[in-house]
Amino acid sequence: MKQTVSAGQFEAAYDAHSGAVYRLAMVYLGRPADAEDVTQEVFVRLLYRAPAFADSGHERRWLLRVTANLCRDQLRGFWRRRVTELEDTLPAAPPEEQEALAAVMALPEQYKLPIHLHYYEGYSVAEIGEILKLGQSAVKMRLKRGREMLKLELEGSL
Numbered sequence: 001m002k003q004t005v006s007a008g009q010f011e012a013a014y015d016a017h018s019g020a021v022y023r024l025a026m027v028y029l030g031r032p033a034d035a036e037d038v039t040q041e042v043f044v045r046l047l048y049r050a051p052a053f054a055d056s057g058h059e060r061r062w063l064l065r066v067t068a069n070l071c072r073d074q075l076r077g078f079w080r081r082r083v084t085e086l087e088d089t090l091p092a093a094p095p096e097e098q099e100a101l102a103a104v105m106a107l108p109e110q111y112k113l114p115i116h117l118h119y120y121e122g123y124s125v126a127e128i129g130e131i132l133k134l135g136q137s138a139v140k141m142r143l144k145r146g147r148e149m150l151k152l153e154l155e156g157s158l
Contacts, residue, residue, distance in 0.1 A: 005050050014043055017060050020121055021067050027116045028071035030105070038070045064121075064131045068113075103153045111146030114139055 005013070021042050025035035045066055053059040104115055113132060117123045123131070129139045 005047055010043070010047055013046060013059060013063070017063050018043070020060065021063055023120065024064055024067045024113075024116065025071055027105070027112055028068070028109070029074065034074065038067060038074065041070055042066050061127060061131055064117075065133075068131060100150075100154065103150050106153070107146055107149055111142050111149060114142045115146040115150070118143055 018039060022035050022039045025038040025042075026032065029035055029038065042063055046063065050059075051062065053062065104112060107115065114128050117128045117131060118125075125136050125139045125143070128134070129136050132139070134142075
């Protein structure tokens with residue numbers, strides 16, 4: 001059943017999960033402005049279309065699933081294909097993590113997303129499968145291949 005969220009619940013959800021939603025949108029879209037737009041839309045949907053959540057973990061997974069779906073929709077959109085890149089920026093990271101973050105961002109989307117969700121957001125294989133609508137074996141394989149690609153890239157840059 002869909003319900004509206006109270007102001008206090010909304011603020012608590014935003015404070016707890018907005019960072020993860022924004023980071024996932026950045027991984028998908030690669031542009032801060034687009035990630036901000038998706039983050040805003042995700043929380044508008046939380047405000048007006050949220051199902052009843054059993055716990056905070058379920059709420060977080062729902063928010064990330066909505067984020068992934070909105071990002072996919074945006075990537076398929078006409079205007080996304082017509083935009084010219086002005087600036088290539090990554091989210092701020094400590095200098096020692098810049099190289100690893102750049103290598104993760106350079107991975108193909110099918111490997112980048114599971115790597116990000118597992119190592120940066122701390123999700124299990126089962127949770128990643130639920131968020132990305134994949135089977136656990138597919139998630140495990142993408143994590144394995146993504147790690148192999150990262151290893152080759154990072155060893156090659158030493």
